Amino acid sequence: DAGVIQSPRHEVTEMGQEVTLRCKPISGHNSLFWYRQTMMRGLELLIYFNNNVPIDDSGMPEDRFSAKMPNASFSTLKIQPSEPRDSAVYFCASSLGWGTNYGYTFGSGTRLTVV
Amino acid sequence: SQQGEEDPQALSIQEGENATMNCSYKTSINNLQWYRQNSGRGLVHLILIRSNEREKHSGRLRVTLDTSKKSSSLLITASRAADTASYFCATPTVTGANSKLTFGKGITLSVRP
Numbered sequence: 001d002a003g004v005i006q007s008p009r010h011e012v013t014e015m016g017q018e019v020t021l022r023c024k025p026i027s028g029h030n031s032l033f034w035y036r037q038t039m040m041r042g043l044e045l046l047i048y049f050n051n052n053v054p055i056d057d058s059g060m061p062e063d064r065f066s067a068k069m070p071n072a073s074f075s076t077l078k079i080q081p082s083e084p085r086d087s088a089v090y091f092c093a094s095s096l097g098w099g100t101n102y103g104y105t106f107g108s109g110t111r112l113t114v115v
Numbered sequence: 116s117q118q119g120e121e122d123p124q125a126l127s128i129q130e131g132e133n134a135t136m137n138c139s140y141k142t143s144i145n146n147l148q149w150y151r152q153n154s155g156r157g158l159v160h161l162i163l164i165r166s167n168e169r170e171k172h173s174g175r176l177r178v179t180l181d182t183s184k185k186s187s188s189l190l191i192t193a194s195r196a197a198d199t200a201s202y203f204c205a206t207p208t209v210t211g212a213n214s215k216l217t218f219g220k221g222i223t224l225s226v227r228p
Contacts, residue, residue, distance in 0.1 A: 004157075033215070043158075043203070043218040055213050091157055099214035100207035103148055103160035 006092050006107035013114055018080040021110045023092030024073055031095040033104065034067055034077050038088045049075065050098060082114045119147070119187075119204040119219040127225040134191040136222045138204030139184075147180055147187050148205045148216065158203065161189075194226045 005024040013019050025032045033048040047057040049069045057067070064083070069075040079086055089111050093104040119138045128134050138147070146165045150158040164171045164180045164187065171178045177190040191198055201221040207214040 035218075042220045045215055045217070048215055056210065056215060093158075100146065100148075100216050103163050104150075104158070104216060105160065106157035108157045 004092055004094050004105050004107035006090075006110050008110060009108065010111045011113070013082055013112070015083055015114055016081045017114075018078065019082045019086075019112060019114075021077040021090050021092075021112070023075045023077070023107060025075070025092070025094030026096075026105055027073065029094035029096050029105070031098065032069060032075050033093040033095070034075070035091040035093065035106075036088045037091060037109070043091075046077070079112075082112075084114045087112055087114050118208075118217045119206045121202070121204055121219045121222045123222060124220070125223045125225075127227065128194055129227050130194060130196055132194055134194050134198070134224055134226070136189045136191075136202055136224070138187045138189070138219060140187075140204075140206045141185065143182070144206050146207065149176075149178060149187075149189050150203045150205060150218070152201045152203065152221070154200070161202075191224075194224075196226050196228045198224060199226045200224060 007022045031050050034046040035043050037043045046059045047067045048055055052069045067077045089109045091106050091109045093106040095104045096102045119140045122137045146163055148163045149161045152158045162173050162178045164178050175192045180187045201223050203218045203221045205216040205218045208217045
């Protein structure tokens with residue numbers, strides 16, 4: 001398996017633009033997670049899905065952020081409009097089974113810079 | 116919050132030495148996990164230790180869990196320069212029937228050749 005695949009690897013965009021981050025989880029994994037990592041706040045869970053259904057989106061900072069998982073092999077995280085404070089590394093992770101009973105497999109991340 | 120807090124924040128050792136990193140948490144957990152992150156990369160799962168386990172080994176890694184003290188330690192024996200990375204402990208945060216992993220701020224380990 002190629003692991004969790006994220007794209008793009010790097011994204012530089014202007015303030016106000018829409019940004020879409022993509023993730024392909026490991027085949028057979030039932031849970032998918034979106035995390036954001038910054039120096040100041042560390043790793044923050046934004047949202048997670050189980051069997052393609054959003055379970056907890058309490059970490060989504062505001063209405064500018066939205067996430068979808070239309071099928072078991074694809075998820076997107078969208079920011080519209082983007083702001084400089086959204087600059088961070090965004091990670092997607094997947095896990096076999098429910099909740100935290102298994103380890104998470106992380107993708108390589110998308111480094112987002114909003115100027 | 117059940118977020119784990121790692122200690123120390125940074126650790127610098129010589130190649131061949133052992134590295135010990137600690138994690139404390141606040142409330143009861145059913146397992147605790149350790150992850151490694153190399154610079155510019157995603158996190159890699161190292162070990163999951165369940166609440167009924169006291170010690171677990173994986174190669175040069177040894178993890179202990181003391182539920183009475185709400186603490187865990189990660190020991191890397193005979194360290195190598197390639198072990199240079201950030202190490203995170205992660206604990207479940209339970210809300211109703213759902214649980215999610217919450218990560219600490221991490222420990223930066225530097226292994227000098």
